[in-house]
Amino acid sequence: MDFNRLEILDLLEGYQRKEFSPSEVAQSLLTSIEKKDGEIRSFLQVRPDVTLDAARAIEKRSSEIQKLPLYGVPIAIKDNILVTGWQATAASKILKNYVAPFTAMCVERLESAGALILGKTNLDEFAMGSSTENSGVAPTRNPWKTDRVPGGSSGGSAAAVAAGFAPASLGTDTGGSIRQPASLCGLVGVKPTYGRVSRFGLIAFASSLDQAGPLTRSVWDAARVLECMAGYGGKDATVSRSVVPKYTENLNESAFGTVRNLRVGICTSWLEGVDPEVRTAFEAAVEKLKELGMRPVEVELPNVKYALSTYYLVATSEASSNLARFDGVHYGYRTPNPKDLDDLYCRSRGEGFGPEVKLRIMLGTYALSAGYYDAYYGKANQVRRLIQQDFEAAFEKCDVIASPTSPTTAFKIGEKVSDPLTMYLSDIFTLPANLAGIPGISVPVGVDSAKLPIGMQLMGRHFDESTLFQVAYCYERRRGALANAPWRGSKSGAGA
Amino acid sequence: MKNPLEKYEVVIGLEVHAQLLTKSKMFSEAPNQFGANPNEMIGPVCSGQPGSLPIINQTAIDLGVRAGVALHCKIHEESVFARKHYFYPDLPKGYQISQYERPYCTGGYVEFALKDGSVRKINLVRIHFEEDAGKSTHASHGTLVDLNRAGVPLIEIVSEPEMRSSEEAGQYLRKLRSILRYANICDGNMEQGNFRCDANVSIRLHGAKEFGTRVELKNINSFRYVEKAIDYEVSRQADALEQGEKIRQETRGWNAVKGVTEIMREKEMAHDYRYFPDPDLPPLVISPQLIQKITTEMPxxxxxxxxxxxxxxxxxxxxxxxxxxxxxxxxxxxxxxxxxxxxxxxxxxxxxxxxxxxxxxxxxxxxxxxxxxxxxxxxxxxxxxxxxxxxxxxxxxxxxxxxxxxxxxxxxxGLVQISDPAALEAVVKKIIEASPSEVAGYKSGKTKLLGFFVGQVMKETKGQANPGLVNDLVKKHLDG
Known part of the structure; x- marks a missing residue:
């Protein structure tokens, strides 16, 4: 049986009907990773024995299948998320061989829901990038077209799901790192509200922006993974203690009634400069939302034009602080034969970090330094509040805001590496949700003339993931199956 | 200079770091325990493992509030934790979590008596929370790092520069420590380092309005040394000024063996700590109800x-x-x-x-x-x-x-006092009989010799005789 194409819902139904077992599924996926991931390079680590042991262990609990919402579901985990005994390198030389001493709260929750850890996936080093080309190991290829990037920074997680290696994966999203690769790989990707998912066990990039979330092949799957991984666990002071809704409960015919008459906000001025094919596909998707009974309304987001500058001050400042711990003293890479303490610091960090990480540490260090704090970090936080207020005002007039997820489809490997600013522009639609702390979801809306997927982003009010899921679910049903998806074994991808 | 105090006024401000008596650390469940083997009292937060996050220890907050109440401070309902950055091997995160622009306490005072009986009241600038760093030991084969102390909860109590002598500084510290110990906030053991003091010392001509350039004194681990280090520093600064030199703003350490302060680092080498609000910790909220409860329960x-x-x-x-x-x-x-x-x-x-x-x-x-x-x-x-x-x-x-x-x-x-007149009378008689010349002297008016007889009786009874009774009996026999 071909397990590569199955969604979480298919797996759960198959297990229930005893058509196949978790070990069979895990074994099959591990085999295809072994065979085909040499080209894609979505995984940095697989441990077949560990995964198969976990599969056999969960089979012994088959009587609890009803109580385990992710019974036997293999999930790939981005390598900046800790799982005890697995490596956690953030794709950086500075953490090469680092083995996690504890498990991230969100993964612990997935495991107690019955999920199996399939492996650790590639990313831009420390999640800094939009193409996974900044990985300190190797770039990941897009399963839709292997000369293309999968997006980033969760490019390995996106490619693993798109290639059919895993039905779902976890990514982290600081400025679009789940939604943009989801868009470029034809997947559903969710950046939850800041404070919805515990950051305990995430290798921090920018603490006030980071959130972990799922990448899947369907809206229902994403809702299922998020409802399992979210919630307060007592180990992250920024997590909300509010109850996590059962998002999947409303993902049925009733959703169509809920969605009818909701208002979808569109900020037309924001769409300038978007690739024409992306724009056309987005406008067609908005037409489908209208067919569902939703009412488009024009909204103003006057300060989102500052989102990029704001983001690169806030994120780099926090990163320069968060990455100070990688100093060659207590763990991770240490330069051989340092002359003295300063030499140990300078060379361990100089040799251990890649160029993009060093660039961002330097930017952030500068922005926080005495005499510049007010002009940079301080000012950026003021603008950040203005952007938050823009969204608050917009959500007075609408229930969700729609935009393209990325201004372009997947670009060629190497095309943008020499020009970081153009690369940064990949994230203009996704950054504002991180700055505002609101949830965002990317849903595939079609493909361009090069048969590369295009995504639509829906953003919602704080902690209103439910509405996003319902709108996305109805849209997805209306849209129908995606053509040429590589996990179904289309010729262009790894599934061939 | 023989007595610099005649010409110069001394200005002293003190910064005290007091470790809080909690079971666990400021931001993690690792135990707060002194004296264990190196690196046994640590967890992922103490060693700055990637993915670890700080969680505020409420007991530390309660003890800090208790200090704020005991020292008459204004306790702020909202305060903010900030990151203070510097690279050092005993600081595994590369930053220390502290409070900067918005500490939880401002104002307050410490009142104490001096030896001459006068009472001084020294105002406080602020108290803020922070976590302690680990400990580096420099050995011949390299530097050893013990993280047992990393993350131990501290309050830093900063005084106004209102002390004018080493005695005042010493008395301020004794009183402050006494208050913290009474209220069970801190052990106050300077040798173990759970009560540490840095002194900012400057001098200026009597009557001058401007402060002189201040020098920060560190590494002082007893009250006596605080006083000595300040006295030394005042002489050093006065001598320098007398010779037309300028005082450099610098940090000096107390060398207890030599009894001198020695330069540790100059201001030019001062760190830019790049403080910013810690995004892992929401603002600290201290409710009026908590302050009320702690005030009521104060010993x-x-x-x-x-x-x-x-x-x-x-x-x-x-x-x-x-x-x-x-x-x-x-x-x-x-x-x-x-x-x-x-x-x-x-x-x-x-x-x-x-x-x-x-x-x-x-x-x-x-x-x-x-x-x-x-x-x-x-x-x-x-x-x-x-x-x-x-x-x-x-x-x-x-x-x-x-x-x-x-x-x-x-x-x-057998030391019970002999208060039996009959028993003592015999001894008295014996002494008088054995001392005819003293008796003659007494009778001729040398009444001071009374003490001689009393002393002899006491000696004879090995001090056990009731002295009042002996006095009466000797008088009776000599005068009678």
Whole structure:
């Protein structure tokens, strides 16, 4: 049986009907990773024995299948998320061989829901990038077209799901790192509200922006993974203690009634400069939302034009602080034969970090330094509040805001590496949700003339993931199956 | 300069780091315990593992609030944790979590008495929370890092630069430590480093409005050394100014062996700490209800106890001040006073005899071999004339040496005072008969010789005779 194409819902139904077992599924996926991931390079680590042991262990609990919402579901985990005994390198030389001493709260929750850890996936080093080309190991290829990037920074997680290696994966999203690769790989990707998912066990990039979330092949799957991984666990002071809704409960015919008459906000001025094919596909998707009974309304987001500058001050400042711990003293890479303490610091960090990480540490260090704090970090936080207020005002007039997820489809490997600013522009639609702390979801809306997927982003009010899921679910049903998806074994991808 | 104080005024501000008496660390569940083997009291947060996050220890907050209440501070309902960055091997995250622009306490004061009896009130700038760093030990083969101390909760208490002498600085610290110990906030052990002091010292001409350039003194691990280091620094600065030099803003360490301060780093090498609000921690909220609860539960503090001792036991200001210096001493004194029913005598015994002797052997009141109950019994024995005051000192010596009860010692050594006139009369007669020339001298008007006879009787009875009675009997026989 071909397990590569199955969604979480298919797996759960198959297990229930005893058509196949978790070990069979895990074994099959591990085999295809072994065979085909040499080209894609979505995984940095697989441990077949560990995964198969976990599969056999969960089979012994088959009587609890009803109580385990992710019974036997293999999930790939981005390598900046800790799982005890697995490596956690953030794709950086500075953490090469680092083995996690504890498990991230969100993964612990997935495991107690019955999920199996399939492996650790590639990313831009420390999640800094939009193409996974900044990985300190190797770039990941897009399963839709292997000369293309999968997006980033969760490019390995996106490619693993798109290639059919895993039905779902976890990514982290600081400025679009789940939604943009989801868009470029034809997947559903969710950046939850800041404070919805515990950051305990995430290798921090920018603490006030980071959130972990799922990448899947369907809206229902994403809702299922998020409802399992979210919630307060007592180990992250920024997590909300509010109850996590059962998002999947409303993902049925009733959703169509809920969605009818909701208002979808569109900020037309924001769409300038978007690739024409992306724009056309987005406008067609908005037409489908209208067919569902939703009412488009024009909204103003006057300060989102500052989102990029704001983001690169806030994120780099926090990163320069968060990455100070990688100093060659207590763990991770240490330069051989340092002359003295300063030499140990300078060379361990100089040799251990890649160029993009060093660039961002330097930017952030500068922005926080005495005499510049007010002009940079301080000012950026003021603008950040203005952007938050823009969204608050917009959500007075609408229930969700729609935009393209990325201004372009997947670009060629190497095309943008020499020009970081153009690369940064990949994230203009996704950054504002991180700055505002609101949830965002990317849903595939079609493909361009090069048969590369295009995504639509829906953003919602704080902690209103439910509405996003319902709108996305109805849209997805209306849209129908995606053509040429590589996990179904289309010729262009790894599934061939 | 012989006496720099004649020309210059000394300006001192103190920064005290007090470790809080919690079971676990400031931001993690790792135990807060002194004296364990290196790196045994640590978890992922202490060693700055990637993915670890700080969680605020509410007990530390409660103790900090208690300090704020005890020191009369304004406690802010909302304060902010900030990251202070610098690279050092005993700081595994590369930053220390502290409070910067918005500390939880501002204002407040410490009041204390000086030896001349005057009372000084020193205002506080602020108190803020922070986590301690680990400890580096520099050995010949390299530097060893122990993270047991990393993350231990601290409060930093910053005074205004209002102290004008080393004595004031010493008394400020003693009083501050006493308050923190009374309220069970901090152990106050300078040697173990759970109460640490940095002193900012400058001098200026008397009457000058501007402060002089200040020097920060570090590494001072006793009250005496604080005083000595300040005195040294004042002379050094005065000498420099007299020779036309400028004082450099710098950090100096106290070298206790040489008795001098030595340069550690100059201001040009000062760090840019790049403070910014810690995004892992929401603002700290301290509710008025919590402050109210902690105020209600506050134990009696040294000032209140001192006033009560003066009223209840009719003690002098000075004695009350000494006896309330620590909770343990005050409790000990109260047990002796109540047990003996003679508060004044109890104060003399505790202060003059017991503290003196403890001091001589370098012990604290906690380690006293003489229990409060036994000391009370000794006072009672004197008051009831069972033994003389002089014998009592002999008995006390034995109590201090052996820890035995006074009654056991008196019985063992037969030290009960002889107050039987018949028995003493025989001794008196014997002495008078044996000293004809002294008797003649006395009769010729040298009445001071009375003391000679009394002394001889006391000697003969090995000090056990009741001195008052002997006096009466000698007079009776010589005058009669």
């Amino acid at each position: 009696e503090l040294p000032d209140a106890k001192r006033i009560r001792f003066i009223e209840e036991y009719q003690l002098s200001e000075y004695n009350a001040d000494v006896l309330t210096n620590s909770q343990e001493l005050a409790d000990f004194y109260e047990r002796v006073a109540k047990g003996s029913g003679n508060a004044k005598s109890a104060a003399n015994w505790v202060m003059n005899e017991l503290l003196g002797r403890l001091n001589a052997v370098g012990k604290e009141i906690d380690d006293t071999p003489v229990s409060a109950e036994n000391l009370a019994l000794l006072v009672k024995n004197v008051d009831s004339d069972k033994i003389s005051g002089k014998i009592a000192k002999t008995v006390f010596d034995e109590m201090f040496a052996s820890g035995k009860s006074p009654d056991a010692i008196i019985a063992e050594k």
